[in-house]
Amino acid sequence: xxxxxxxxxxxxxxxxxxxxxxxxxxxxxxxxxxxxxxxxxxxxxxxxxxxxxxxxxxxxxxxxxxxxxxxxxxxxxxxxxxxxxxxxxxxxxxxxxxxxxxxxxxxxxxxxxxxxxxxxxxxxxxxxxxxxxxxxxxxxxxxxxxxxxxxxxxxxxxxxxxxxxxxxxxxxxxxxxxxxxxxxxxxxxxxxxxxxxxxxxxxxxxxxxx
Amino acid sequence: xxxxxxxxxxxxxxxxxxxxxxxxxxxxxxxxxxxxxxxxxxxxxxxxxxxxxxxxxxxxxxxxxxxxxxxxxxxxxxxxxxxxxxxxxxxxxxxxxxxxxxxxxxxxxxxxxxxxxxxxxxxxxxxxxxxxxxxxxxxxxxxxxxxxxxxxxxxxxxxxxxxxxxxxxxxxxxxxxxxxxxxxxxxxxxxxxxxxxxxxxxxxxxxxxx
DNA sequence: CACTTATATACCGACCGTCGGTCTATAATT
DNA sequence: AATTATAGACCGACGGTCGGTATATAAGTG
Numbered sequence: 001x002x003x004x005x006x007x008x009x010x011x012x013x014x015x016x017x018x019x020x021x022x023x024x025x026x027x028x029x030x031x032x033x034x035x036x037x038x039x040x041x042x043x044x045x046x047x048x049x050x051x052x053x054x055x056x057x058x059x060x061x062x063x064x065x066x067x068x069x070x071x072x073x074x075x076x077x078x079x080x081x082x083x084x085x086x087x088x089x090x091x092x093x094x095x096x097x098x099x100x101x102x103x104x105x106x107x108x109x110x111x112x113x114x115x116x117x118x119x120x121x122x123x124x125x126x127x128x129x130x131x132x133x134x135x136x137x138x139x140x141x142x143x144x145x146x147x148x149x150x151x152x153x154x155x156x157x158x159x160x161x162x163x164x165x166x167x168x169x170x171x172x173x174x175x176x177x178x179x180x181x182x183x184x185x186x187x188x189x190x191x192x193x194x195x196x197x198x199x200x201x202x203x204x205x206x207x208x209x210x
Numbered sequence: 211x212x213x214x215x216x217x218x219x220x221x222x223x224x225x226x227x228x229x230x231x232x233x234x235x236x237x238x239x240x241x242x243x244x245x246x247x248x249x250x251x252x253x254x255x256x257x258x259x260x261x262x263x264x265x266x267x268x269x270x271x272x273x274x275x276x277x278x279x280x281x282x283x284x285x286x287x288x289x290x291x292x293x294x295x296x297x298x299x300x301x302x303x304x305x306x307x308x309x310x311x312x313x314x315x316x317x318x319x320x321x322x323x324x325x326x327x328x329x330x331x332x333x334x335x336x337x338x339x340x341x342x343x344x345x346x347x348x349x350x351x352x353x354x355x356x357x358x359x360x361x362x363x364x365x366x367x368x369x370x371x372x373x374x375x376x377x378x379x380x381x382x383x384x385x386x387x388x389x390x391x392x393x394x395x396x397x398x399x400x401x402x403x404x405x406x407x408x409x410x411x412x413x414x415x416x417x418x419x420x
Numbered sequence: 421c422a423c424t425t426a427t428a429t430a431c432c433g434a435c436c437g438t439c440g441g442t443c444t445a446t447a448a449t450t
Numbered sequence: 451a452a453t454t455a456t457a458g459a460c461c462g463a464c465g466g467t468c469g470g471t472a473t474a475t476a477a478g479t480g
Contacts (some may be wrong), residue, residue: 002446002447002448002455002456002457003456004447004448004449004454004462007454007457009453010456023432031376031438031439031440032441033439033440041456041457041460042456042457042458043440043441043442043457044442044443044455044456044458045455045456045457047440047441048455048456049455050441050456051441053439053441060438075480076400083293084302087395090475094296110442114324114325114327115324115325116329117328117329118324118327121373121379122379122380122424125374125380130432134387135443136473148396149389149391149392149393149396150391152389152390152392152394153393155370155390155396156366156370156390156393156394156397157370158371159368159369159370159373159374160365160366160370160373163331163369163370163373164335164365164366164369169328169332170332170335171333174420179287179359179361180362180365180366182359182362183358183359183363183366183368184362186359186364187357187363187397187400187401188396189458190400190401191397191400209447212421212428212430212431212471212473213431214429214430214431214471214472214473214474215430217430220430220431237440238444241463241464241465242464242465242466243463243465245463252431252432252433253433253434253465253466253467254429254430254431254432254433254467254468254469254470255430255432255441256466257465257467258431259430262465262466263465263466298436302476316472377421391431419460
């Protein structure tokens with residue numbers, strides 16, 4: 001019965017199970033017992049690693065946003081791609097404009113799930129906005145863009161995008177989704193003070209290519 | 211012990227108590243028993259009027275958004291004020307750019323409270339965006355504004371504003387709040403394609419006047 | 421018109437199942 | 451011997467259910 005594992009291994013097992021269950025059942029509907037069952041551990045073990053259900057959720061979210069942030073930072077530091085492309089790539093890394101992909105964040109949206117969404121939103125805005133600001137500043141330095149409130153604009157963009165595309169909050173049909181995307185792209189153009197439709201191609205190409 | 215009241219009277223008593231308690235204790239921390247105590251009714255009575263705690267919450271939110279929507283519609287139909295002022299007034303009616311006022315929505319933000327926030331956000335965007343679109347269209351007809359995606363822009367604006375100003379999600383100090391407001395105003399200018407800073411005065415005056 | 425009878429409405433509170441979380445015991449490792 | 455990891459019985463709070471009761475109003479009845 002008793003199986004002993006390395007601290008981090010067990011911890012990750014719990015995180016994996018939690019992540020999976022959260023986006024299958026939704027955070028609120030997923031009970032601690034569900035997680036115990038999946039990992040095949042007892043309650044005591046669970047609470048030996050995490051002090052509450054909420055803490056696991058936050059750990060799951062952090063683990064995810066860390067991965068995204070790392071990806072984004074790599075893109076940022078990559079000298080081989082243009083500033084415009086960096087922006088698009090980072091958005092792609094966040095799955096903001098991607099419909100097909102069924103990865104953690106997108107799946108999580110589906111479950112009606114206020115707490116989880118809020119945490120994701122918070123983490124995402126907090127960690128990603130500053131990275132995006134760096135891209136924007138790069139563009140400003142290279143004189144291709146101009147932007148009065150980089151941080152605030154990125155915060156606004158992220159919070160709106162993450163909220164409106166959350167299927168657990170707003171139910172949009174394909175057409176509405178398309179309109180929203182178009183509007184979001186056009187807003188970025190305005191934020192960076194580039195001519196209308198100059199980003200259109202860039203974004204659409206990128207996301208149909210893959 | 212037994213006090214009998216008209217259906218709507220009782221129902222409103224419950225809603226009043228719930229509303230008060232939700233923003234004092236927060237939705238999640240407020241138990242059904244708390245509400246029962248406040249209204250001085252038994253559990254059966256509560257569940258005679260509402261089929262769940264969540265349903266009461268939704269009713270509280272609807273009652274509030276209905277009031278706001280009504281105020282907004284009155285402003286919209288008022289021929290005595292300019293289109294620009296209508297926009298400002300409607301935002302004021304939603305308490306988006308108001309710091310002092312301690313009314314329901316603002317107070318509710320304070321409690322860490324994902325479910326309630328999400329419902330408010332949803333209701334607010336759903337009911338208010340279309341009203342704002344009418345104002346925008348009025349401005350477009352009068353040739354003072356121009357706007358490519360009125361509905362989407364308003365949705366984006368509302369979701370960002372309501373999310374970022376939620377004290378339960380993001381903790382901003384006074385300075386950050388100010389920057390955010392400025393950025394939001396400048397974004398509206400971009401959305402409506404008016405010159406930079408043309409709304410600045412309008413918004414600031416309005417909100418310092420009262 | 422008084423007087424039962426019936427029906428719908430409002431209300432009560434004991435009870436239940438679930439769930440997050442605690443506590444103590446104990447096995448394994450160092 | 452001490453520390454670390456695991457187990458699982460147990461707890462209390464909470465949302466929600468259920469069977470039943472009191473009140474008011476309407477409908478039948480002599």
